[in-house]
Amino acid sequence: MAGRHFLQIPGPTPVPDRLQRAMHRQMEDHRSSAFPAFARRILSRLPQVVHQTKGEAFVFPAPGSAMWEAALVNTVNPGARLLAPRFGQFSHLFIQTARNLGYRVDVLEEPWGEAADPARIEAALAADTAHEIQGVLLVHNETATGVTCDVAAVRAAMDRAKHPALLLVDGVSSIASLDFRFDDWRVDCAITGSQKGFMLPAGLGILYMSETALARVEGCTMPRAYFDLKAMRANNAQGYFPSTPALSLLYGLDEALTMLLDEGMDNVAARHKRLATGVRAAVKAWGLRECAKRPEIASNSLTAIVVPEGVDARTVIDIAFNRYDIALGSGLSEVAGKVFRIGHLGDMNALTLAGALAGVEMALVDAGIQITLGSGVGAALQQWRMPS
Ligand code: PLP
Helix, strand or coil, X not given: CCCCCEEECCCCCCCCHXXXXXXXXXXXXXXXXXXXXXXXXXXXXXXXXXXXXXXXXXXXXXXXXXXXXXXXXXXXXXXXXXXXXXXXXXXXXXXXXXXXXXXXXXXXXXXXCECXXXXXXXXXXXXXXXXXXXXXXXXXXXXXXXXXXXXXXXXXXXXXXXXXXXXXXXXXXXXXXXXCCCCCCCCCXXXXXXXXXXXXXXXXXXXXXXXXXXXXXXXXXXXXXXXCHHHHXXXXXXXXXXXXXCHHHHHHHHHHHHHHHHHCHHHHHHHHHHHHHHHHHHHHHHCCEECXXXXXXXXXXXXXXXXXXXXXXXXXXXXXXHHHCEEEEECCHHHCCCEEEEECCCCCCHHHHHHHHHHHHHHHHHCCXXXXXXXXXXXXXXXXXXXX
């Protein structure tokens, strides 16, 4: 099709030209004496994205989900108990990963479309008087339902319970797009991938570790090989990596860090909030409902929209893709066929998103959903215009 494709899924997100150019280069010797300056430029700036001043950040050639494993196997001993709220497909997969590694996970079930409940986490931790639970697994932004959890409130709940468990946070669809306060929330491990807020292709897993989490690495008895942070730390300290790094992606990450930090992380978060406000206004104008059950937990990086009874959301997605050249996110697992998702994170501005909303409107009407063409776009533009 002529014109540009709209990649409007919540990751991978469009890769800006500037990042594509940064990655388009010849390979080089990753053991050369010139390499450490480059590696250190990346490793020293990664923490700024999450307002981290203590601890360390690590980069692996790996998808985001591999970082669930990396965080766990470096900090939690074999067979230990963990606590995790489950409220969508990614919190489910985080739990599954932990269980596959042999951990015992106490699951707090929440309805999909809800967020993690700090009060229930506090009660579960308070009941664990022997302090068997070694970690709380929390998905900050549940990409399946478009719901953001209050990490600060979860940390406060852990404090009230006076529980020493580590706080392990999945920030795959929040880090580098939503406000993420690693130090203030006293997060112990935070994980993400390169293909969302960092605006890169998939392939880099990023792991942030607090000083508390790092102190566990040496004594942690969980068997591990590729994800062993001991080897990674020793190499990083010299400006190298233990295995051949994904060089092209690292060049992209270097440039992405420049883009993000030049914009300023507070401005990045504010931009995402502003864009999300317009999308939510559009959903309201269409007379549709969000999967997020309460406005205060609705995500600023994506919106999951529930289609009316009798309509299969997959039809809307197919029409959008085949007729209007726009890719929308599908509903996953429990909400398959019931929701479609609009990603609005990464290299995104109001005009791009206005075009995307126009594509969604045409697909909705073609799928037989009664909305007025232009209503959502108009409502969004009202949010986005900047009168002097
Ligand atoms: N966690 C969340 C919240 C996600 O949205 C995703 C992917 O969309 C993942 C984990 C898994 O990341 P990856 O597909 O890079 O393994």
